Amino acid sequence: MGRIEREKKTIDAMVKIYCHDHHHTSAGLCADCLALQDYAHRRLDACPFHEKKPACNKCLxxxxxxxxxxxxxxIMRYAGPRMTLRYPLLSLFHLMDLFKKAPRLKKRK
Ligand SMILES: [Zn+2]
Known part of the structure; x- marks a missing residue:
């Protein structure tokens, strides 16, 4: 699984946890969360770092x-700690990303 694909899965899982607990959705997502998830996916697709992407909260x-x-x-603040129990493998990858240094974009001359 590529870096971006994995990030999408992490986002999906976090939005799902948050939506389920806050908007009381049992299956799927409410319209608002679905729109946000879609937005996050599009940002990821447009990420200039591609496979070298840092954790979003460290990104410059x-x-x-x-x-x-x-x-x-x-959503991340709420779902982050809850991820460890429900999605241990995804959280592990995510934690590892947190220790990576955020790359800088090369300045264009
Ligand atoms: Zn929701």
Whole structure:
């Protein structure tokens, strides 16, 4: 599984946990969370680092709009600790990413 694919799965899992607990959805996501998840996927597809992508909270390129950024931060803060139990393997990969140093984009001359 590629870096971006894995990141998408992590986002999906986190949004699912958050939506389930906060919006009381039993299967799938509510419209709001679905839109946010879709937005996150598109940001990932557009990530300039591709497979070298750092963990988003360490990234130096702030590619989310202010509003979406706030929502995803909230979701990650809530779902992050809960991930370990439900998705141990994904969390492990995610933790490893947190220790990697964020690369910088090369300045264009
Ligand atoms: Zn929701």
């Amino acid at each position: 390129v702030h590619c989310y709009s202010a509003k979406q950024r706030e929502r995803i931060t909230q």
